[in-house]
Amino acid sequence: MTPPFRTTLWRVMGLQVVALVLLWLLQSRYSS
Amino acid sequence: MHWINWLIVAVYLVVVVFDGLRRTRGTTNIEGYFLANRSLPWWAVGLSVMATQLSAVTLIGTTGQGATDGLKFVQFYFGLPIAMVILGVTLVPFLHGAKVYTAYEYLERRFDPKTRSLTSLLFLLSRGMSCGTIIAAPSVVLSSIFGWDLLWCVALIGVPTVIYTVLGGVQAVAWADVKQMFVIAFALLAIVVVLIVRMPVPLDDALHIAGAAGRLQVFDFSFDLSKTYTFWSGILGGTFLMLSYFGTDQSQVQRYLAAKSVDEARSSLLMSAYWKIPLQALILLTGVLVFLFYLFQPAPLLYNPRHDAQVAQQDPTVYADLQARYGSAIAIRQAAARAASDAQRAGDDAAIGAALGTFKTSEAAVTAVRTEALAAAERVTGEASRDVNYIIPRFVLDHLPLGFAGVFLAAVLAAAMSSIAAELNSLSTATVVDFYQRWVKPTASDAHYLNVSKMATALWGVFACIVATYAATLGSLIEVVNRFGSFFYGSILGIFLLAMIPRVRALGAFIGLLSGMGAVAAVAIGVPSVSFLWHNLIGAAVVVAVGYVLSLGAAPAAQRS
Numbered sequence: 001m002t003p004p005f006r007t008t009l010w011r012v013m014g015l016q017v018v019a020l021v022l023l024w025l026l027q028s029r030y031s032s
Numbered sequence: 033m034h035w036i037n038w039l040i041v042a043v044y045l046v047v048v049v050f051d052g053l054r055r056t057r058g059t060t061n062i063e064g065y066f067l068a069n070r071s072l073p074w075w076a077v078g079l080s081v082m083a084t085q086l087s088a089v090t091l092i093g094t095t096g097q098g099a100t101d102g103l104k105f106v107q108f109y110f111g112l113p114i115a116m117v118i119l120g121v122t123l124v125p126f127l128h129g130a131k132v133y134t135a136y137e138y139l140e141r142r143f144d145p146k147t148r149s150l151t152s153l154l155f156l157l158s159r160g161m162s163c164g165t166i167i168a169a170p171s172v173v174l175s176s177i178f179g180w181d182l183l184w185c186v187a188l189i190g191v192p193t194v195i196y197t198v199l200g201g202v203q204a205v206a207w208a209d210v211k212q213m214f215v216i217a218f219a220l221l222a223i224v225v226v227l228i229v230r231m232p233v234p235l236d237d238a239l240h241i242a243g244a245a246g247r248l249q250v251f252d253f254s255f256d257l258s259k260t261y262t263f264w265s266g267i268l269g270g271t272f273l274m275l276s277y278f279g280t281d282q283s284q285v286q287r288y289l290a291a292k293s294v295d296e297a298r299s300s301l302l303m304s305a306y307w308k309i310p311l312q313a314l315i316l317l318t319g320v321l322v323f324l325f326y327l328f329q330p331a332p333l334l335y336n337p338r339h340d341a342q343v344a345q346q347d348p349t350v351y352a353d354l355q356a357r358y359g360s361a362i363a364i365r366q367a368a369a370r371a372a373s374d375a376q377r378a379g380d381d382a383a384i385g386a387a388l389g390t391f392k393t394s395e396a397a398v399t400a401v402r403t404e405a406l407a408a409a410e411r412v413t414g415e416a417s418r419d420v421n422y423i424i425p426r427f428v429l430d431h432l433p434l435g436f437a438g439v440f441l442a443a444v445l446a447a448a449m450s451s452i453a454a455e456l457n458s459l460s461t462a463t464v465v466d467f468y469q470r471w472v473k474p475t476a477s478d479a480h481y482l483n484v485s486k487m488a489t490a491l492w493g494v495f496a497c498i499v500a501t502y503a504a505t506l507g508s509l510i511e512v513v514n515r516f517g518s519f520f521y522g523s524i525l526g527i528f529l530l531a532m533i534p535r536v537r538a539l540g541a542f543i544g545l546l547s548g549m550g551a552v553a554a555v556a557i558g559v560p561s562v563s564f565l566w567h568n569l570i571g572a573a574v575v576v577a578v579g580y581v582l583s584l585g586a587a588p589a590a591q592r593s
Contacts, residue, residue, distance in 0.1 A: 005298050009117065012302045016113045019310045023106065023250045030243030 033178070033429065033437055040438030044215065044445065045192050051211070052196020052204035072203075074296040076210055078303025080454075081287050083209035085308070086216060088170035088189075088448035089421075090315065096420035098319020099326075102247030104261045106313045108565070111270030115278060116305035118271075120298040123279045123528065124288060128297045133465045135285040135528070142531045143538035145470070150545060151527055152466035155282055156459060158517040160492060163455040164499025170448050171500060173421050174441075176338040177429065186500045193449040194493035197456045198486050202290055205453040212446035219443035220318060222436050223428065227321040230431075231328075237373035238324045244372070244388040245395050247320045250313075258561040269565035272572055273518075276525035283458035322427050327369045329431075333358045333402065335422035339409040346412050354408065358401045365394035452496065460489040519556065522568035523548035526575025533576075536583045544579025548572070 072080075097105055132138050136155065140148035171185035196204045231238055242248050252262045259265070278284045278301065291297035333355055334340040344351045372387040409417035428440045464485045473480075526548050530536045551574040552567045 005120065005295055005302075008299050008302045009120070012113060012116070012305050015306055016309055019313060020110075023103070023313060026103075026239075027243075027248055027250045030239045030248045031246070 033441075034434055036435050037438030037441065040435060041442050041445065044442035048208050048211065048446075048449065049192050049196050051208060052200040055196075055200035055204040055207065072206055072290050072292065074291060074299040075303065076206055077287055077291050077296070077300035078306075079213050080206040080209035080450075081284065081300060081303070082307060082311075083213045083216070083447075083450035084283065084287070084454040085451075086213070086311075086447050087166050087451035088444045089166065091216065091220075091444055091447045092170065092173060092424050093421050094312065094315050095319040095322065096423040098247075098316035099323040099423045100319075100420055102242070102245075102320060103250045103313065103316045104252055106250060106309060106316055107252065107261045107263055107266035108270055109274075109309050109312050110263065110266035111268070111272070112274045112308050113305045114267070114271045115274035116301055118275060119279045120301055122532065124297050124301060125294045126532075127285060128289060128291070128294045132289070133286075134282050134462050135280050136282070136462065136466050139527065139531065140470075143541045147527065147538060147542050147545065148466060149470075150542070151524055152282075152462050154520045154524060156462055158520050159281070159283060159455055159459055160495060161499060162517055163452055163459065163492070163496040165503050166448060166451050166455070167496055167500035168503040169421065170444055173425055174444075176336050176422065177425050179338070183501060186497050189445060189448050189452070190493060190497040190500065193452045194456065194490060194497075197453045197493070198489045201485075202286065202457050205450075205457050206287070206290070208453065209450045212450045215439070215446045216443045219436075219440045220315065222439060223424075223432065224314075224318055224321065226432055226436070227318070227325055231321075231324065233328070233370065233373040234377075237376040238321075240376055240384075240388070241327065241369050241372050241391060242320050242324055244391055245323070247323060257566060258563060260563045260565060265563055265565045269563070269567075269569050272522060272525060272568040273565060276521040276568055276572070280524050280528050281458075281521075282462050283454045286458045286461055287454070319424070322423060325427065325431075328366055331362055332426060333405050334409055334417075335419040335426050336409070336417070337422075337426070339413055339415075339417055339419065343405070343409050343412050347408060350408055354401060354405050358398070358405070361394065361398045361401050365391065365398050368394045452493075456489050456492050456496070459492040460485050463488045463492070518564045518567050519549060519552050519571070522552060522571025522573075523575050525568065526572040526579070529572060529576050530579040533580060536579050540579040540582035543582055544575040544577075547578040548575035 094105065127135060127138060130138050130141070134152065136148045136152040139151055167186055167189050171182055171189060174180065174185040174188070175182045196208060228235060239248065252259065253264070254262055255264055256262060257265075288297040288300055291300050332340065334343065368387065368391040372384065372391050375383040375387040406417045406419065409415075409419075425440075425444075428437050432440065464481060468484055468488070469481065523545055527541060527545050530541050530544060548571040552571045555562055555570055556564070556567065
């Protein structure tokens, strides 16, 4: 069954935020 | 290439075409052919959208870009989730509820036939050309890598795609996309696993080295209009580009019009947003890992084997000199990379700093020799010599275990075919619905329109293959065509934004559309330093402003039913 739009929305936004945070951590740790 | 690899490729092609032929059962009328009778489940639509997005240019070009420039390209996609949310709330329910076949069909209801026709024509022009370049880019790479005639490479990609798209319509396209995503994901995973397993230094050390080489710099917060990839150009310019592409480009709209319901249409769109940023980051990271791999293995001077052979043959003295200098430069860089890794292990901050400094210097020296080599290649061949697209294919062919090269080649074909198929289907839809049915033959049987649709798909397929054959010989035409498209996207988005403002009238919209394109052309020619990502915002803004202002003072026209 398709999840409600709002549920999908929260999941999508959450995943993007997680991805951005991980990229930020990657940059902070390894970029010089 | 070993015969097992070819067998894998052949099996893939047979499965995809056979599956397309199987799907013809569901396509007895144009609603089935173009919209799958609006019966596709949301996850299939979502995977299909992702596969369409992941063209061969992404698979080989973006990975290559990760190797040469690092992760900053991911900023290009920061506007995507924002755009998806806006579309999910506004345009998607609007268009799905309007029960249209094309996004432009709606424009006639809202404005007038000429606005619909012009917008659809702009779509046909830009998509038709870009379809050719999507075939051309991987064809050129395959032609250079395997030494085949370009025409055969174009045919290898174009012919099976046209067959399953013509015969099976959007059902075949969408279900082929689902399979193709799995092939692509498997190929990428295989590459990453091999790279990590065969990295001669610990991954943590290797990533520090990549960081020193600037490959892990993701965010650029400078507000510099001339830089293509910054946080701001991604968030602002990118949002408008994604709004236009996903909201108004028929190749994407057709996919969510094919969903069972509005909610499923929204969900499928969001599914594309789900994985876009992480997926692009992973693809770029794959390129970074390949860069790291080549720090510890002999790296080719020129990744394009055809260019490499031509320079060696036609200018052997220069070639020998470049090879000698390159050899010693990469040896110094390798030693510096190992020293940096050892210093990391020892945990001595001062030594780490010094080692990474030495590494940066040696990396710059290697880049300098490569730049000279690329200039020599350009001089000798008379072609653009940027070989970013060849880095991953060379790595795959030279270093992946038996069978994986076949999977990767199947993935390249899959990526190209999924993108082309969607575009052919949508080109056919717009041609038949917006032009043939609208202007040539308004009433005819469904069977008649279905046959015309199949013919239109085939003709656009042939057109795309012809464009591909010529595009490949005009190197930078690919770049020109992509920027050509960016002239229109913002303006087309502007038209759809105007459609949502009740006061705006047809004449204002039409003139607004022309003004938007004119403004973008003026900026592109007059201020070429402005990155093309801003063109979308400029186009949309001008269209909306002009269209709205011209409509002021007139009573809003009654909407046609």
